[in-house]
Amino acid sequence: MAPRELLKVSNLDAHYGDFQALFGVSLSVAAGQVVAVIGANGAGKSTLLRSIAGLMPARPDAIVFDGAPIGDTPAYRVVARGVAVVPEGRRLFPSLSVEENLLVGGQLGRPGPWTLQRVYDLFPVLAERRNQPAPSLSGGQQQMVAIGRALMSNPKLLLCDEISLGLAPIVVRDIYARLPAIVAEGLSLVIVEQDIVQALHAASHVYCLQEGRVALSGAAGSLTRQAISAAYFGM
Numbered sequence: 001m002a003p004r005e006l007l008k009v010s011n012l013d014a015h016y017g018d019f020q021a022l023f024g025v026s027l028s029v030a031a032g033q034v035v036a037v038i039g040a041n042g043a044g045k046s047t048l049l050r051s052i053a054g055l056m057p058a059r060p061d062a063i064v065f066d067g068a069p070i071g072d073t074p075a076y077r078v079v080a081r082g083v084a085v086v087p088e089g090r091r092l093f094p095s096l097s098v099e100e101n102l103l104v105g106g107q108l109g110r111p112g113p114w115t116l117q118r119v120y121d122l123f124p125v126l127a128e129r130r131n132q133p134a135p136s137l138s139g140g141q142q143q144m145v146a147i148g149r150a151l152m153s154n155p156k157l158l159l160c161d162e163i164s165l166g167l168a169p170i171v172v173r174d175i176y177a178r179l180p181a182i183v184a185e186g187l188s189l190v191i192v193e194q195d196i197v198q199a200l201h202a203a204s205h206v207y208c209l210q211e212g213r214v215a216l217s218g219a220a221g222s223l224t225r226q227a228i229s230a231a232y233f234g235m
Helices: 045-052 075-081 098-105 116-122 124-128 139-151 169-177 179-183 196-202 225-233
Strands: 005-016 019-030 034-038 063-065 083-086 157-161 188-193 205-210 213-219
Touching: 005 045, 005 188, 019 034, 019 045, 019 188, 019 213, 034 045, 034 196, 045 063, 045 157, 045 188, 075 083, 083 139, 098 116, 098 139, 116 124, 116 139, 124 139, 139 157, 139 169, 169 179, 169 196, 179 188, 188 196, 196 225, 205 225, 213 225
Parallel strands: 034 188, 034 205, 083 157, 157 188
Antiparallel strands: 005 019, 005 063, 205 213
């Protein structure tokens, strides 16, 4: 039996005023699946995540999550339904400690496996630094806090926006090595990445955006590097 479809995006357009950022984008994510969305800067990747998260207006039926149309649902209700975002740039609360930042993510009180202790089990270094101000951590540790904060809401779908941006390769590999443990708890992931290698390694299905359109999609193992590069760079 095929996995249940958790998210379906159908012919999604998105605008910033008179500027159109997405043109008829369609995407599907099954329960327990990791999907990567790749593309160069300005391809529309972050706009796609913002639309799914309720931060951009869309037709109600353009985005269906867990069987319900959410295209016109405000962000706070999208979060309550089980969609969490790890934003580009982490956006931690600088006046709060590591643990306080994590606890903010659990304010909704959604039931599920992710507790403070479970996040510390996933990222032990955060337990060691739980009382430190969040800005005092390294970039990679701050990214772990951002992921942990999102997990604390016990989502069904985790949207990760450029989690490797600005981090050393060894740190990126360490963070990506934790993703299977997250998926094992029943989550689905959509990972927006510029790093093609990391995306192909982590995901089972890949969508490549180019100038706001899906230029290529398919199972990660079936796409050649040549085809991906051509779609990525619009060649």
